[in-house]
Amino acid sequence: xxxxxxxxxxxxxxxxRYQPMSLLAIVAICVGGGFAVLVVILTxxxxxxxxPVLEPMLILFAVVGVVLAIAARWQIRNAEGTMAGTGLAxxxxxxxxxxxxxxxxxxxxxxxxxxxxxxxxxDSSFFKPLQTRDYKQLNWACLPASGRRGMTKDEAAVRFxxxxxxxxxxxxxxxxxxxxxxxxxxxxxxxxxxxxxxGVEVDLNYVVxxxxxEFKVRVNALGTDSNDSAGRQWSIRSTAPFIxxxxxxTCGRVIIDMQFDALRFLREWLEGKxxxxxxxxxxxxxxxxxxxxxxxxxxxxxxxAIVGNVIAGASSPGVGLGAASDxxxxxxxxxxxxxxxxxxxxxxxxxxxxxxxxxxxDERSQQQPSxxxxxxxxxxxxxSVLSTSQxxxxxxxxxxxxxxxxxxxxxxxxxxxxxxxxxxxxxxKLVAVCTDKxxxxxxxxLQRAPWDSGQSLQFDTSTSxxxxxxxxxxxxxxxxxxxxxPSRVGxxxxxxxxxxxxxxxxxx
Numbered sequence: 001x002x003x004x005x006x007x008x009x010x011x012x013x014x015x016x017r018y019q020p021m022s023l024l025a026i027v028a029i030c031v032g033g034g035f036a037v038l039v040v041i042l043t044x045x046x047x048x049x050x051x052p053v054l055e056p057m058l059i060l061f062a063v064v065g066v067v068l069a070i071a072a073r074w075q076i077r078n079a080e081g082t083m084a085g086t087g088l089a090x091x092x093x094x095x096x097x098x099x100x101x102x103x104x105x106x107x108x109x110x111x112x113x114x115x116x117x118x119x120x121x122x123d124s125s126f127f128k129p130l131q132t133r134d135y136k137q138l139n140w141a142c143l144p145a146s147g148r149r150g151m152t153k154d155e156a157a158v159r160f161x162x163x164x165x166x167x168x169x170x171x172x173x174x175x176x177x178x179x180x181x182x183x184x185x186x187x188x189x190x191x192x193x194x195x196x197x198x199g200v201e202v203d204l205n206y207v208v209x210x211x212x213x214e215f216k217v218r219v220n221a222l223g224t225d226s227n228d229s230a231g232r233q234w235s236i237r238s239t240a241p242f243i244x245x246x247x248x249x250t251c252g253r254v255i256i257d258m259q260f261d262a263l264r265f266l267r268e269w270l271e272g273k274x275x276x277x278x279x280x281x282x283x284x285x286x287x288x289x290x291x292x293x294x295x296x297x298x299x300x301x302x303x304x305a306i307v308g309n310v311i312a313g314a315s316s317p318g319v320g321l322g323a324a325s326d327x328x329x330x331x332x333x334x335x336x337x338x339x340x341x342x343x344x345x346x347x348x349x350x351x352x353x354x355x356x357x358x359x360x361x362d363e364r365s366q367q368q369p370s371x372x373x374x375x376x377x378x379x380x381x382x383x384s385v386l387s388t389s390q391x392x393x394x395x396x397x398x399x400x401x402x403x404x405x406x407x408x409x410x411x412x413x414x415x416x417x418x419x420x421x422x423x424x425x426x427x428x429k430l431v432a433v434c435t436d437k438x439x440x441x442x443x444x445x446l447q448r449a450p451w452d453s454g455q456s457l458q459f460d461t462s463t464s465x466x467x468x469x470x471x472x473x474x475x476x477x478x479x480x481x482x483x484x485x486p487s488r489v490g491x492x493x494x495x496x497x498x499x500x501x502x503x504x505x506x507x508x
Contacts, residue, residue: 020083020084029089039103059100072085073086073089076089121234146224165395185208200222206218209453213247250465305341358478363482380478387415387416413429
């Protein structure tokens with residue numbers, strides 16, 4: 001049988017009917033298709049778990065798919081009809097483009113929503129409570145969402161009292177407490193956001209201006225999702241200082257210098273004089289007399305007490321003067337000597353009465369019978385009872401400053417513990433006061449000067465004003481709160497403390 005005639009349009013070689021498929025086209029459709037399937041699966045997982053999977057690295061699959069598709073089409077075109085796969089390359093190209101654009105829209109839509117949620121929470125639950133001094137709400141917002149679930153801010157304030165105390169003693173919280181609604185807050189944007197095992201973390205940058213200076217603030221918000229909660233729950237991480245950078249005005253410099261100067265005085269009184277039972281100096285520091293006068297009276301007291309004990313010892317039969325002097329120093333009844341040689345003067349209480357004048361009771365949360373208070377007053381100012389607060393390790397700045405027209409007061413939290421069998425631990429605050437007219441007038445002038453949040457601030461890098469102004473402190477009051485506290489402090493981890501005195505600040 002005769003072979004049919006070939007037309008001019010048909011190729012002369014039968015092998016040309018079977019063109020090889022482009023490997024690049026096959027890989028491109030696999031990458032594009034795999035990316036599309038992965039996006040669908042992850043979207044389904046996100047909808048089921050109510051936690052969207054947002055992974056920016058997935059976009060690389062779309063980019064790779066597009067590049068492979070373009071390379072495949074270029075390879076096929078240059079093969080001059082000897083390679084197939086144009087359709088696959090085209091399908092891979094558009095699949096990668098369309099699915100990639102959809103995922104980008106999904107990714108950035110969710111990212112924008114997350115950032116807006118974080119910003120709204122920070123504005124309403126962080127900065128607003130700071131400006132209104134609503135520390136219970138601030139404490140609630142800074143607790144992990146899982147830890148505060150089902151609690152009101154009042155319940156959280158009771159259960160997490162130590163963490164609220166630590167929160168109130170963060171430097172930025174103290175700055176905002178003094179500024180109140182006068183603070184100018186502006187957002188600089190989102191530094192970064194990322195997904196972690198705990199949830200979505202968003203770092204927001206702010207610039208806060210007060211009459212004390214300009215503060216760059218970083219707030220870390222954590223959003224967590226769970227199947228049994230209505231939507232994403234946000235909280236503020238407060239385990240690190242909020243202030244990342246600061247530039248202080250003269251007002252800010254003086255406030256910080258005064259805080260550290262008072263802190264030295266308060267710690268010396270608590271951890272030096274009281275701990276080593278230098279009770280006459282503990283007493284003299286509560287009197288409104290100069291530092292020089294305190295030293296003078298201390299010297300007089302020591303000489304009188306030793307001489308008195310020597311005379312008493314020497315009058316004993318069979319005891320020589322040398323032995324009496326040695327016994328006076330080592331075994332003399334210094335408590336009796338204090339009562340005898342530290343009398344009242346100029347209307348001031350003597351050693352027997354100073355505790356009653358210094359100790360006050362905060363009974364807003366718990367009342368106590370007068371008989372209990374009368375028994376406590378002579379026993380509280382003792383190293384076995386009174387100490388620096390055990391929450392001090394959680395505090396970025398331990399002191400609180402209060403500037404009044406006639407005085408500057410700085411306080412530090414303290415603990416007092418009643419011994420066995422009561423084993424009662426509670427807290428309070430020790431207050432030092434400075435009434436030196438020059439420094440008080442200067443700080444009042446700085447704090448009450450006209451303030452416009454839009455004005456340019458003049459930053460102070462000069463030597464501390466304290467070097468040229470008198471600023472003597474005395475113990476004004478010891479305020480005790482009978483609210484019982486747990487013997488162990490829990491809550492916020494120890495912060496990386498950043499609150500430091502200016503290099504020019506030095507004790508006078």
